[in-house]
Amino acid sequence: MRFTLPQKVFDAKATGGGQEFGDLPDWDLTDLYPATDAPEVKRDLDWLEEACASFARDYEGKLAELDGAGMYECLLRDERISQVAGRLGSFAGLLYYQNTVDAGRAKFYSDIQDKITTYTAPLVFFSLEVNRIPDEKLEEMLTHEGLARYRPIFERMRKMRPYQLSDELERYEHDMSVVGAAAWNKLFDETIADLKFTVNGETRGIEATTTLMMEQDRSVREAAAREIGRVLGDNVKIFSRVHNTLAKMGQVEDKWRGMPTPQTGRHLANDVEPEVVQALRDAVVAAYPKLSHRYYELKRGWLGLDKLQVWDRNAPLPMEENRVVGWDEARETVLDAYAGFDPKMAEIAQPFFTEGWIDAGVKPGKAPGAFAHPTVTDAHPYVMLNYLGKQRDVMTLAHELGHGVHQVLAADQGELLASTPLTLAETASVFGEMLTFQKLLKSATTDAERKVLLAGKVEDMINTVVRQIAFYDFECKLHEARKGGELTPEDINRIWMSVQGESLGPAFDFMDGYEVYWSYIPHFVHSPFYVYAYAFGDGLVNALYAAYTEQPEGFQEKYFDMLRAGGSKHHTELLKPFGLDASDPKFWDKGLSMISGFIDQLEAME
Incomplete structure (x- = not known):
């Protein structure tokens, strides 16, 4: 059997980490x-x-x-x-x-x-x-x-x-x-880790700098966004070479293997049918106007702007408290949310905090983003974060611990059957986020707090669904264009901007320099076409969570059985006990309707 070295996958919505947030753990x-x-x-x-x-x-x-x-x-x-x-x-x-x-x-x-x-x-x-x-x-x-x-x-x-x-x-x-x-x-990883960004006289790595685009002060957000564009622009030739080479390598291998599309290998690895992925992609693109376009128009009004800029996309709302969430609070929030679903889930997650299974702080040279790595079935998973004390870092912790719980439960399948296709691997992580969000929402004491939480969840879901499908379209267009020859940085920039404008909508203008933002996204390098798995997982979780709220009796055990199955069952078999079928095109509309419903609630609060 062909052996492939274990690979981490950087998560899409991960933020940075490390200052005075309490006793941040290191890996053992x-x-x-x-x-x-x-x-x-x-x-x-x-x-x-x-x-x-x-x-x-x-x-x-x-x-x-x-x-x-x-x-x-x-x-x-x-x-x-x-x-x-x-x-x-x-x-x-x-x-x-x-x-x-x-x-x-x-x-x-x-x-x-x-x-x-x-x-x-x-x-x-x-x-x-x-x-x-x-x-x-x-x-x-x-x-x-x-x-x-x-x-x-x-x-x-x-x-x-x-x-x-x-x-x-x-x-x-x-x-x-x-x-x-x-x-x-490795060239990509080492280049990214070595980049330095200077904002308001302070020099940071890429994770800490991207996190500045979530600061309350708009001038700080703008300075960070422009500095990211400047530094990436200075290095864009390296990133362009990486993408050109990997796309060409994929093209050569596909030709020799007779694979009909650049995406075929990913679909086979994910054990998912191309038509299911296409139905997901088409449903999300068709929903852009009622999801991202509608939400960002609301946000433009809340921020009192004629147009949003890229540094406003993840900006906090004006009424949002600019407070630091300490590590102890983040841990308790997530564990309490997990325990509220089932105490067993919190018990599985507890050793990550007590046994040295998490590396949370920012350190020089540390890889960006966040991931949960299953290692091997006779050991245990490890979670990497870059924790910066933001509310979104709490959600990232919930996300990665969801992966970790899944990996612990699936380990009983043994080394060859524990690994879950990427499409299903995102289920437990996104479900963990949803549990944490619902706990925070129930604890909200004011309309303003509820609005901030709802808006944050909508933005997370847009980042998980809309943004990742836009990423998928970018990759599809890039690989198709590469068939015609070498792509200049300007060629790749144009492809990037075409999908960004379509997905984010008319509320946005785009600064000079944003066109090179494709260059730091690790998914395109480490796992081509991986990104649709996020949208798959989010749609799946939305449908699962609806099933849970409609009929909670016995849901937990069915859910744990699904996670325990690891890679031993196809998605159709795993979802059957819940009455769900991802091959039904209408399935994705159900998942998207949950996002749309949250936006309805926000509109009703105006």
């Missing part, structure tokens, strides 16, 4: 390994090298001869290899994300990547050979009781069968991966 990575030079690291690397070599000796060219029991034993060995390699890769990656400009960490990460890629190269035959086993023979194997639960693994492999390369080319691509997309990812 010793649950993975005591140190980079610990003997356990060498032990596992040596084991991995031998395990991969012996696996190939025992099985290459022989898979079709196995019976069900033999294939079951083979898969268990493959699963153990994935677990050890995943532990090594996770440890090296998490260390690196803490400080991407530290040469020692960068070297350790690169060396581990290189060794894992080299050692696992003999495994490339596995999925290729499985896909050459006749259907009837594979079905006979799957009658084995132990192997039967791994059916989804084989079904996903079969979906890739039309796009397989020859054995030699698959091995070549595996060997080249460490100097392919992974190398361009």
Whole structure:
């Protein structure tokens, strides 16, 4: 089976972090390994090298001869290899994300990547050979009781069968991966982490600077926005080279594999049908006027402006308190919201705070954004934040802990079945946000407080749905345009501005410099076409939450069962107990109607 190093994915709405917000926790990575030079690291690397070599000796060219029991034993060995390699890769990656400009960490990460890629190269035959086993023979194997639960693994492999390369080319691509997309990812990460922005005499990294665009003082927001545009503009040639190269690499691979669209690989990885994603995209674009256009016109009035600028998009409302939310308050808010849904959910989340599973503060060289990394199923997830004491940081904490709870519950599926497709991976995170929002809304004591909370939630949902679908359209247009040749920075800028104007609407003007804002968004680099998963997750959660409020009896256990399933079930099977079907085009309209309903409430408060 082809092995891929564990990858973090930066979340879309993450904000920055770190000053005087209380005792911000750091990761304790010793649950993975005591140190980079610990003997356990060498032990596992040596084991991995031998395990991969012996696996190939025992099985290459022989898979079709196995019976069900033999294939079951083979898969268990493959699963153990994935677990050890995943532990090594996770440890090296998490260390690196803490400080991407530290040469020692960068070297350790690169060396581990290189060794894992080299050692696992003999495994490339596995999925290729499985896909050459006749259907009837594979079905006979799957009658084995132990192997039967791994059916989804084989079904996903079969979906890739039309796009397989020859054995030699698959091995070549595996060997080249460490100097392919992974190398361009690192260049992007290190370039972003090294950028410095000076606003009102103070120099910051990108996360802390983007957070200034949520300050009450409009002049501060403007200064931050213009400085971001200036610095990104000074570096746009590097980012343009990264995007041109990755898009071309994808184009070449798609041609060789015979994939019909640049998005096909992502849809296959997400185990979702292209028509479902297209229905989601079309529903959201059609809803722009009643969602983002309508909301931002309201906000323009609240701020007393003729036109909004980009630095007003996430601005606080005039009546909003400009207060810092301390870490202890953020923790209690989220845990209380989780416990209000089910005490079990808070119990699962508690160790993240007490056992060193969260890294929250801003540090020099730390990767931007936020993520929850599942690591491996015999360890536990880790959450990274950049906490700045904003209300939105609280929602980011709720979001990432939702991922963490999901990953803890899914771990019982084992290494090969725990991983959830990205579309469903966003369900628990967005649900965690919704629980936290509803708790805060119920606690509101004044109309002004309620208005601020509703507006904040609408903005979060617009950022999750409208903004991410605009991002998806940007990527689709960029990859299509790249087929015609090299794209200049100006070409990419034009594509970016076309989707921004369409999605944000007529309430906005756009400053000079905003056209390069595409360049710092990590999703486009790390996980092309990932972004629709946010909109998928938000629409799904809106429908789930409506089902919960309509019939709360027994909902919690069905919800936990869904999370426990990990990647062992298709989205149609997971949603059936709730009476939901994401393949129904009307499903997405239901989810969008919740956002529209919140805007209705805001309009009624005028």
